[in-house]
Amino acid sequence: MALRNAVMAALLEGEASGYDLAKGFDASVANFWMAAPQQLYRELERMESEGLISARVVEQERRPNKRLFSLTEAGMEAVRAYVAEPPGKPTTIRDELLVKVQCADVGDIEAVRAAITERMEWAAAKLARYERLKERLLKGRTEDEHCARAERVGPYLTLLRGMAFEKENIQWGETALRILERRAQATRDGERAASRT
Amino acid sequence: MALRNAVMAALLEGEASGYDLAKGFDASVANFWMAAPQQLYRELERMESEGLISARVVEQERRPNKRLFSLTEAGMEAVRAYVAEPPGKPTTIRDELLVKVQCADVGDIEAVRAAITERMEWAAAKLARYERLKERLLKGRTEDEHCARAERVGPYLTLLRGMAFEKENIQWGETALRILERRAQATRDGERAASRT
DNA sequence: CGCACCTACTCAATAAATTGACTAGAGGTG
DNA sequence: CACCTCTAGTCAATTTATTGAGTAGGTGCG
Numbered sequence: 001m002a003l004r005n006a007v008m009a010a011l012l013e014g015e016a017s018g019y020d021l022a023k024g025f026d027a028s029v030a031n032f033w034m035a036a037p038q039q040l041y042r043e044l045e046r047m048e049s050e051g052l053i054s055a056r057v058v059e060q061e062r063r064p065n066k067r068l069f070s071l072t073e074a075g076m077e078a079v080r081a082y083v084a085e086p087p088g089k090p091t092t093i094r095d096e097l098l099v100k101v102q103c104a105d106v107g108d109i110e111a112v113r114a115a116i117t118e119r120m121e122w123a124a125a126k127l128a129r130y131e132r133l134k135e136r137l138l139k140g141r142t143e144d145e146h147c148a149r150a151e152r153v154g155p156y157l158t159l160l161r162g163m164a165f166e167k168e169n170i171q172w173g174e175t176a177l178r179i180l181e182r183r184a185q186a187t188r189d190g191e192r193a194a195s196r197t
Numbered sequence: 198m199a200l201r202n203a204v205m206a207a208l209l210e211g212e213a214s215g216y217d218l219a220k221g222f223d224a225s226v227a228n229f230w231m232a233a234p235q236q237l238y239r240e241l242e243r244m245e246s247e248g249l250i251s252a253r254v255v256e257q258e259r260r261p262n263k264r265l266f267s268l269t270e271a272g273m274e275a276v277r278a279y280v281a282e283p284p285g286k287p288t289t290i291r292d293e294l295l296v297k298v299q300c301a302d303v304g305d306i307e308a309v310r311a312a313i314t315e316r317m318e319w320a321a322a323k324l325a326r327y328e329r330l331k332e333r334l335l336k337g338r339t340e341d342e343h344c345a346r347a348e349r350v351g352p353y354l355t356l357l358r359g360m361a362f363e364k365e366n367i368q369w370g371e372t373a374l375r376i377l378e379r380r381a382q383a384t385r386d387g388e389r390a391a392s393r394t
Numbered sequence: 395c396g397c398a399c400c401t402a403c404t405c406a407a408t409a410a411a412t413t414g415a416c417t418a419g420a421g422g423t424g
Numbered sequence: 425c426a427c428c429t430c431t432a433g434t435c436a437a438t439t440t441a442t443t444g445a446g447t448a449g450g451t452g453c454g
Contacts, residue, residue, distance in 0.1 A: 001298075001439090001440095002249055002291070002293060002440095003440080003441090005293070005296050006296050009299040009300050010300070010420065012300060012302075012303060017401095017402075017403090018349055018402075019401065019402050019403070019405070021362070022402095022403095023326050028295075028299070028306070029299060031295070032290055032291070032292040032295035032296065032299075033290070033291050033292070033295075033296060034289065034290065034442085036441070036442060037402095037403085038404090038441085038442075039256040039440075039441060041334050041402095041404075042440095043405070045357065051330055060401090060402090061395095061399050062449075062450060062451095063400085063402075063448095063449070063450065064402045064403065064447095064448075065402080066401085066402060066450075067402090067403090071232075076303065077434085079300050079303055079304060080299070080303065080304045080305070082297070082304075083297050083301070083303075083304025083305055083309060083326060084304060084305050084308045085299050087294065087297070087311075087312040087315055087316070088293055090316075090319055091289045091290070091291065091293070091294070092231065092289070092290075092292075093228075093229055093231065093289075093290065093362075093417080094199070094203075094229070094230050094231070094288065094289045094290045095230070095289075096202070096284065096285055097284065097288070098228075098229035098230075098355045098358060099199075099202050099203050099206045099226075099229065099230060100279070100280050100284070101278070101345070101351055101354050101355050101358075102206040102207070102225070102226065102229075102352060102354075103202075103206050103209060103276050103280050103351060104280070104350065104353040104354070105209075105348065105349040105350060105351050106209060106273065106276055106277060106280075107279075107280025107281060108277070108280055108281050109207060110295070111281045112280060114248045114284075115234045115284040115327045118284055118289075119284070122287060126291045141249040147376045147379065147380070148379070148383070151302065151379060152302040153299040153301065153302060153376055153377070154298055154299040154300060154301060157202060157298050157299075157301070157372075157373045157377075158295045158299050158375075158377065159449080160369060160372065160373075161295060161298075161365075161373075162335075162367050163313045164368070164369055165290075165311070165362075167363065167367055168358075168362065169314075171415095172358050172361055175354075175357065176354045176358075179344045179350055179354065180350070181353075182344065182345070183344070183350060183402095187303070188265070188346070189348075191449080198396075198407085198410090199410090200411090201412080214432075214433090214434070215432075216432050216433070218433065219432095219433095232411080233412060233413085234432095234433085235410080235411085235412075235413085235434090235435090236410075236411060238432095238433070238434075239410095240410095242402090255430090257431090259415095259420055260418075260420070260430085260431050260432070261431060261432045261433065262430085262433095263419075263432060263433080264432090264433090270437080380421070394396070
């Protein structure tokens with residue numbers, strides 16, 4: 001029942017449909033919590049049945065109707081209760097890329113390098129998006145002004161974390177690529193030397 | 198079936214019991230992949246039945262016997278196949294702390310600050326452990342020397358990523374605490390002002 | 395004009411992950 | 425000596441998460 005907390009966090013930004021949430025909903029929450037569509041739809045229904053959120057059907061002309069969910073008073077109370085409860089164990093990090101990097105020495109180094117490169121491109125794209133989101137949040141004000149005046153700082157703080165994470169991905173990727181390239185080089189040299197014998 | 202890849206990555210370091218893996222197994226793999234004990238025991242059995250790993254029972258005098266698993270040739274082949282296959286979608290990040298931070302504005306700011314502080318302490322402890330592990334890996338050599346001579350660089354690269362991640366946790370935590378403190382201050386001031394009316 | 399893709403979902407099935415309880419001997423603490 | 429923790433697991437139950445297929449109209453592209 002941790003997904004529901006992420007959903008509530010997302011709904012603090014305003015009402016959203018299951019589809020919105022599945023698509024990343026402004027990337028702010030998707031930044032630190034991702035879930036497959038089915039999971040969201042199921043959870044939303046459960047939450048509605050428990051009275052944490054309420055749906056409003058919006059009829060649309062040239063596309064399927066959608067249900068916009070928003071937090072009820074009970075939902076707001078649940079958020080407050082959740083925030084107050086003692087923090088659970090550390091983050092669940094599961095990074096396939098790092099599993100591959102760990103195995104680099106017994107596998108195809110070029111494949112690993114390709115995977116790292118892909119990750120770096122992904123990170124760069126995400127970072128650009130975050131950058132735009134930040135501009136939109138700050139609206140030309142400095143960080144100090146924004147934090148002093150805006151009614152919410154949570155989204156700004158999580159955005160900062162997301163940006164730092166992606167920057168790290170890129171920086172680390174550069175180092176890793178460099179080191180692996182030298183390895184691949186050495187392997188090729190070794191092969192050449194061996195083939196000369 | 199992604200856990201098994203992490204298990205194989207861990208077993209590249211040498212044989213290990215299910216208990217070892219559950220305890221973090223040298224922290225190297227635990228850094229980017231965590232799993233509950235039960236999950237590991239189940240997966241290990243399945244992998245053994247599929248011939249990817251083999252067990253060796255070690256009888257112990259004053260404690261339960263244990264089964265040390267190691268990769269078979271088939272397991273090694275599976276690792277190579279896994280590394281070569283195209284990279285899947287991005288990382289699964291699920292960070293409860295960030296969910297709380299996102300909700301900070303409607304909840305108890307002090308509780309959020311406490312959660313951040315706890316995370317920072319955790320991160321600092323992990324970082325110290327990684328630092329020691331790094332020393333052990335490098336054995337007094339520079340990074341360049343190690344990467345040129347050591348037979349494996351994968352563990353070093355993932356370690357670097359883990360260290361960068363924890364450093365980021367700490368740095369971001371400082372910023373977040375500072376901003377939230379000013380918020381809490383403003384709220385208290387607001388309350389004082391309101392109570393004077 | 396046909397095909398792929400976008401919105402906005404639902405349903406069903408399977409796989410993976412978490413939780414709780416239990417075994418059992420060893421070692422240490424109050 | 426009762427209680428707690430550590431090693432090294434097992435078993436069962438439940439909850440969560442992922443995958444795949446299906447619906448149905450609309451949009452854009454060559």
